[in-house]
Amino acid sequence: MSTSEQPPDTAGPEPHPGTATPPAAATPPAAAPAAGPPSPRTGDAGPPAAHPAAPAVPPTAHPAAPAVPAAGAAAGASTSPVGRLAATVERLRREVRAAHAEAEGRALIELAKGILVERLGCGPAQAARQLTELAEQARTTPLEFAVDVINQAARDRMSEVTDAFLAATAAAGARRGGPADGGSAAVRLRAAESGALAAPDTQAVADSLLQHALRPLGAVAVAIWSAGSDGSLTLAGSAGFDPSEAARWRYVPPDVATVARRGLTERDGQWITSLAGTGLPTVGRHRYPDGGRVAVPAGTGGRIHGVLEIAWPEPLEPQPPQVVRQVEALAELCAHTLETYALCRDDDAAQPRVVPDVAELTDLADGLHDPALVLVPHLDDSGRLADFRIQHVNSRFLDPAGRPRAMINGSLLLETYPMTAGESELFQRIERVYATGEPFRAERMHLTALVDQVPLSAVADISISRHGTCVLLIWRIEDETARLASLLQHAQRLGRIGGFEENLLTGEITWNGQLFALYGRAETAPPVPLEELPAHTHPDDAVIIRRFLRTLLHHRRPASAAFRLQRPDGVTRHLRVVAEPVLDTDGRLFVVRGAYQDISAQHWTEVALAATRDQLAHTEQQASERNRLALQLQHAIMPPTQAPLEVEGLQVAVRYRPAETEQLVGGDWYDAVVLPNDLVLLCVGDVAGHGIEAATSMVVLRNALRGLAVTGAGPGQLLSWLNIVAHHLNGAVTATAVCGLYDPARRVLRWARAGHLPPVLIRDTQAAPLPLVKGMLLGAVPEAEYEEAEVQLAAEDTLLMYTDGLVERRDRSVEEALTHLLTAARTTSSSLDQQLDRLLTYSRSDTDDDTCIVGIRVG
Numbered sequence: 001m002s003t004s005e006q007p008p009d010t011a012g013p014e015p016h017p018g019t020a021t022p023p024a025a026a027t028p029p030a031a032a033p034a035a036g037p038p039s040p041r042t043g044d045a046g047p048p049a050a051h052p053a054a055p056a057v058p059p060t061a062h063p064a065a066p067a068v069p070a071a072g073a074a075a076g077a078s079t080s081p082v083g084r085l086a087a088t089v090e091r092l093r094r095e096v097r098a099a100h101a102e103a104e105g106r107a108l109i110e111l112a113k114g115i116l117v118e119r120l121g122c123g124p125a126q127a128a129r130q131l132t133e134l135a136e137q138a139r140t141t142p143l144e145f146a147v148d149v150i151n152q153a154a155r156d157r158m159s160e161v162t163d164a165f166l167a168a169t170a171a172a173g174a175r176r177g178g179p180a181d182g183g184s185a186a187v188r189l190r191a192a193e194s195g196a197l198a199a200p201d202t203q204a205v206a207d208s209l210l211q212h213a214l215r216p217l218g219a220v221a222v223a224i225w226s227a228g229s230d231g232s233l234t235l236a237g238s239a240g241f242d243p244s245e246a247a248r249w250r251y252v253p254p255d256v257a258t259v260a261r262r263g264l265t266e267r268d269g270q271w272i273t274s275l276a277g278t279g280l281p282t283v284g285r286h287r288y289p290d291g292g293r294v295a296v297p298a299g300t301g302g303r304i305h306g307v308l309e310i311a312w313p314e315p316l317e318p319q320p321p322q323v324v325r326q327v328e329a330l331a332e333l334c335a336h337t338l339e340t341y342a343l344c345r346d347d348d349a350a351q352p353r354v355v356p357d358v359a360e361l362t363d364l365a366d367g368l369h370d371p372a373l374v375l376v377p378h379l380d381d382s383g384r385l386a387d388f389r390i391q392h393v394n395s396r397f398l399d400p401a402g403r404p405r406a407m408i409n410g411s412l413l414l415e416t417y418p419m420t421a422g423e424s425e426l427f428q429r430i431e432r433v434y435a436t437g438e439p440f441r442a443e444r445m446h447l448t449a450l451v452d453q454v455p456l457s458a459v460a461d462i463s464i465s466r467h468g469t470c471v472l473l474i475w476r477i478e479d480e481t482a483r484l485a486s487l488l489q490h491a492q493r494l495g496r497i498g499g500f501e502e503n504l505l506t507g508e509i510t511w512n513g514q515l516f517a518l519y520g521r522a523e524t525a526p527p528v529p530l531e532e533l534p535a536h537t538h539p540d541d542a543v544i545i546r547r548f549l550r551t552l553l554h555h556r557r558p559a560s561a562a563f564r565l566q567r568p569d570g571v572t573r574h575l576r577v578v579a580e581p582v583l584d585t586d587g588r589l590f591v592v593r594g595a596y597q598d599i600s601a602q603h604w605t606e607v608a609l610a611a612t613r614d615q616l617a618h619t620e621q622q623a624s625e626r627n628r629l630a631l632q633l634q635h636a637i638m639p640p641t642q643a644p645l646e647v648e649g650l651q652v653a654v655r656y657r658p659a660e661t662e663q664l665v666g667g668d669w670y671d672a673v674v675l676p677n678d679l680v681l682l683c684v685g686d687v688a689g690h691g692i693e694a695a696t697s698m699v700v701l702r703n704a705l706r707g708l709a710v711t712g713a714g715p716g717q718l719l720s721w722l723n724i725v726a727h728h729l730n731g732a733v734t735a736t737a738v739c740g741l742y743d744p745a746r747r748v749l750r751w752a753r754a755g756h757l758p759p760v761l762i763r764d765t766q767a768a769p770l771p772l773v774k775g776m777l778l779g780a781v782p783e784a785e786y787e788e789a790e791v792q793l794a795a796e797d798t799l800l801m802y803t804d805g806l807v808e809r810r811d812r813s814v815e816e817a818l819t820h821l822l823t824a825a826r827t828t829s830s831s832l833d834q835q836l837d838r839l840l841t842y843s844r845s846d847t848d849d850d851t852c853i854v855g856i857r858v859g
Helices: 071-077 081-120 124-138 142-154 157-176 182-198 202-217 243-248 259-265 321-340 358-366 426-436 480-495 513-519 530-536 539-554 600-637 692-709 715-729 814-825 832-841
Strands: 221-227 233-239 270-272 293-300 303-311 341-343 350-352 372-379 385-393 440-451 454-467 470-477 497-503 509-511 559-566 572-583 589-598 650-657 666-674 680-690 735-743 748-754 760-763 766-769 788-792 798-802 851-858
Touching: 081 124, 081 142, 124 142, 202 221, 202 233, 202 321, 221 259, 221 321, 233 259, 233 303, 259 270, 259 293, 259 303, 293 321, 303 321, 303 426, 358 372, 358 385, 358 470, 385 426, 426 440, 426 454, 426 470, 480 497, 497 513, 509 513, 513 589, 530 539, 539 559, 539 572, 539 589, 572 600, 650 666, 650 680, 650 832, 666 692, 666 851, 680 692, 680 798, 680 851, 692 715, 692 735, 715 735, 715 748, 760 814, 766 814, 798 832, 814 832, 832 851
Parallel strands: none
Antiparallel strands: 221 233, 221 303, 270 293, 293 303, 341 350, 372 385, 372 470, 440 454, 454 470, 497 509, 497 589, 559 572, 572 589, 650 851, 666 680, 680 735, 735 748, 748 788, 760 766, 760 798, 798 851
């Protein structure tokens, strides 16, 4: 098998002292030899098991050392033909890698010799001897010493990264007590730079970066993305990823959130510890789902050409500053390649980028009707974008300060217009467009310029676009006349108003676009004269239109009319026309101008409103009649005043206050009656709800309780029977109630409650509710039992039974409302009637509910 037929290998070259590629940017033309064939593709096959990926140039192997098979392999497989063939293949592969590494190492050494020739003024042979002698004195290999010479001569970004690595590795070696490996790191970085700058396309750049610089950091794959002017991303080169998956990620449309897209929008890039925690899609995510990712923008001179994305197989720990600077330096190397070559999607061939001539953009700016500036980037000494120089100003440009165009041409943007970096952030927008290539458009952007140290503001529409290495800035200052015309047009559109003007002498008629839409006619159709308006009107409105025309044309007075317009498409619209005559100096009518307004929506709204009024009046009449009947029913059963009971040694008084609004007729009820067994039945209750249903339910429960009380049963049994009535016999209503039987001979009250507030006992100057007894509200369950209690009353004691309308408030709890009632009840009155009236007067209830009070005072 020949060397050209060897399978690809990713293990890197064999260790020997000359394994790096010269940095093409620093190689003089006469001293830079060919860098050799490109490195093998890293994404095709993994490294052999016996040769794991290692730094490209460990300084401890001879460049000509032949590859010797392992002892075990020679003993076990050399006796068979297959084993001999495998050993031969392995030997040839190592020789190829050694040859590549030797060529790269020689290139770096030759570059260092060229630097010594220029510095020492000697010949090549003497420079070679000097390099060898100096390397021996420094006790390093010639390759490492050559890289040190290149770093000192270049003083570039890669030199800064190398110095940081040397300092970090020296400190680490001192802590470990062993030698530092900074020399090999410096060689790897220079080898990666040489491979990137000498590569013919971005694919070779990806291979070189992964082999020389990223595998020693633990990375397993790399992708180089090219950024399009529309925000899209194209995979320009990759290594370490599956080729089929890389092909699927060939193009990413704009505004698709990926890892590379995040790296493009963030200046410092994206350093992701694990992909599993982000949910962002990217190439190779399925192969390394928990791996770390780094996406760094690749740009030079303030312009971003793409993104460098690096993949790790495991979660990525926070990296030291020198590693961060190394990744940024490698991204800058990618930017040089992306700046030189563009990837065509048709044939996937790398093509040199065509940079438009500034003169072409200047001609384009001169052909515009709006003010335009052609800007070119201005870099500082370190190669970073500092400002933009105004390369050209077109003839439409007017400086706010009155300076001539010749004074603006050639000046720096921030020096000429320092306010562009202020509130409007115009300079930041220009910088962003230049960096990413994505155009920027904005309407009604506020611009500020300094004129004699006085800030002048203007509103303009802004357009910023990149053309090659230049930026075209166009703005259109908002004209007051155009703005008012635009406002008028929008007002006519929103008000559905169409204007017209008709010259009666020449017959010329002018309509605006909205009037054509109202008439349902195409804008290419002829307008309708006023004299022909009756032919387009509903027959019932013909008289109205003739009166309108007679007032306008014959009497020469302004006129208006509302009519129905019949359009050609069969639609009838309700319009209002307003017009005025225009007379000449001799008092003759020669022009009529006016406007039509579509009032169809208003007309149908008025029709619907009239129907709604009629329906509302009918509903109000029904509700009023219903409430009147409910009040009559309620007053018929429980009149507001009731004759007091005549019981010896007992005063009984009742008060009933209906709801304050007739629409809230409630179900509160009370009763106080002497039974045949000389006991006094005292009860109050409240049916849930309002209206006629609650009133009728209240009647049923009140009459049922009065009838059941004749049986002589106790209050608990009475409530049990009343619960059956509420649940089964009256439409499953619910209600609360308190029922008591007072024995005048013994002055004992036996009582029970069904979910109601307990009675209040007033004795001397103290008022307190009776202890609660168990009892569920009426109608909740088919059968219920109610607990009874007895209260021994004394002379001058007062007992109050009431409904929640006396105490209930929306802004406080029942307990707080009950406390206020007890406070008011402690104030004694000369008579029981006065005390009940006082309670009603000072009640703080705000629920507009019915209120019932039954009070008894022992004589």
